[in-house]
Amino acid sequence: xxxxxxxxxxxxxxxxxxxxxxxxxxxxxxxxxxxxxxxxxxxxxxxxxxxxxxxxxxxxxxxxxxxxxxxxxxxxxxxxxxxxxxxxxxxxxxxxxxxxxxxxxxxxxxxxxxxxxxxxxxxxxxxxxxxxxxxxxxxxxxxxxxxxxxxxxxxxxxxxxxxxxxxxxxxxxxxxxxxxxxxxxxxxxxxxxxxxxxxxxxxxxxxxxxxxxxxxxxxxxxxxxxxxxxxxxxxxxxxxxxxxxxxxxxxxxxxxxxxxxxxxxxxxxxxxxxxxxxxxxxxxxxxxxxxxxxxxxx
Numbered sequence: 001x002x003x004x005x006x007x008x009x010x011x012x013x014x015x016x017x018x019x020x021x022x023x024x025x026x027x028x029x030x031x032x033x034x035x036x037x038x039x040x041x042x043x044x045x046x047x048x049x050x051x052x053x054x055x056x057x058x059x060x061x062x063x064x065x066x067x068x069x070x071x072x073x074x075x076x077x078x079x080x081x082x083x084x085x086x087x088x089x090x091x092x093x094x095x096x097x098x099x100x101x102x103x104x105x106x107x108x109x110x111x112x113x114x115x116x117x118x119x120x121x122x123x124x125x126x127x128x129x130x131x132x133x134x135x136x137x138x139x140x141x142x143x144x145x146x147x148x149x150x151x152x153x154x155x156x157x158x159x160x161x162x163x164x165x166x167x168x169x170x171x172x173x174x175x176x177x178x179x180x181x182x183x184x185x186x187x188x189x190x191x192x193x194x195x196x197x198x199x200x201x202x203x204x205x206x207x208x209x210x211x212x213x214x215x216x217x218x219x220x221x222x223x224x225x226x227x228x229x230x231x232x233x234x235x236x237x238x239x240x241x242x243x244x245x246x247x248x249x250x251x252x253x254x255x256x257x258x259x260x261x262x263x264x265x266x267x268x269x270x271x272x273x274x275x276x277x278x279x280x281x282x283x284x285x286x287x288x289x290x291x292x293x294x295x296x297x298x
Contacts, residue, residue: 035077076134149209
């Protein structure tokens with residue numbers, strides 16, 4: 001599937017923007033939308049070698065990407081129906097994965113004058129509950145996924161990682177096909193809008209079909225959104241995975257060995273290119289340094 005085939009024809013996008021409540025944009029920009037935070041855990045519980053005396057409140061967020069050719073959410077964070085689905089977990093996982101300060105992305109977008117229809121599609125890094133919790137708040141929007149992602153979620157997905165309610169109902173799932181073009185050490189990639197600003201790569205390991213996204217902003221600032229390959233920047237810098245006991249309790253990674261390989265690749269990329277900002281989806285410290293909606297990185 002080639003880049004512009006993912007979306008409506010440019011003329012239709014231009015026409016729809018005239019009716020949209022959201023502002024038209026003439027260049028790429030990005031904004032973090034915090035939707036909730038974890039209730040808190042020692043850092044040693046989220047990254048091997050972490051500090052027991054340091055409390056972390058991992059972030060659950062959506063990232064709004066606005067480009068002249070399309071507007072989308074990279075992940076949705078938590079949403080209005082998350083609590084009902086989350087209740088399916090056993091007591092232990094409800095306790096370990098407890099969250100607070102719920103503020104769904106749709107509510108924040110509407111408060112700023114956006115409509116759900118202003119979003120063209122959803123691109124989740126992967127299909128775990130905390131990245132897809134807001135999906136039911138955007139009915140009718142297509143979801144872009146890499147091969148294997150939906151099959152794993154529907155055939156092998158179990159709580160606490162996957163919550164079936166978030167995958168139910170009528171939904172258009174569109175499969176993304178990467179090109180045989182290497183990018184920053186990854187063998188295959190997809191230049192989403194064919195202009196070098198947004199480039200997708202396969203980060204399978206944490207889940208099948210987890211997708212990473214390189215973001216090259218007009219200002220020259222460059223980011224790499226890595227989903228849950230690591231929960232923290234510390235894990236990337238030190239090439240440290242999640243603690244083994246977390247895997248035992250909640251089976252966090254579908255393929256722990258492959259995820260470790262991906263983490264090593266990202267760690268080496270960080271060493272080669274320290275100006276590239278690595279953005280783990282849940283690292284509240286990294287997110288604090290980025291623009292939060294309704295403000296934007298440009």
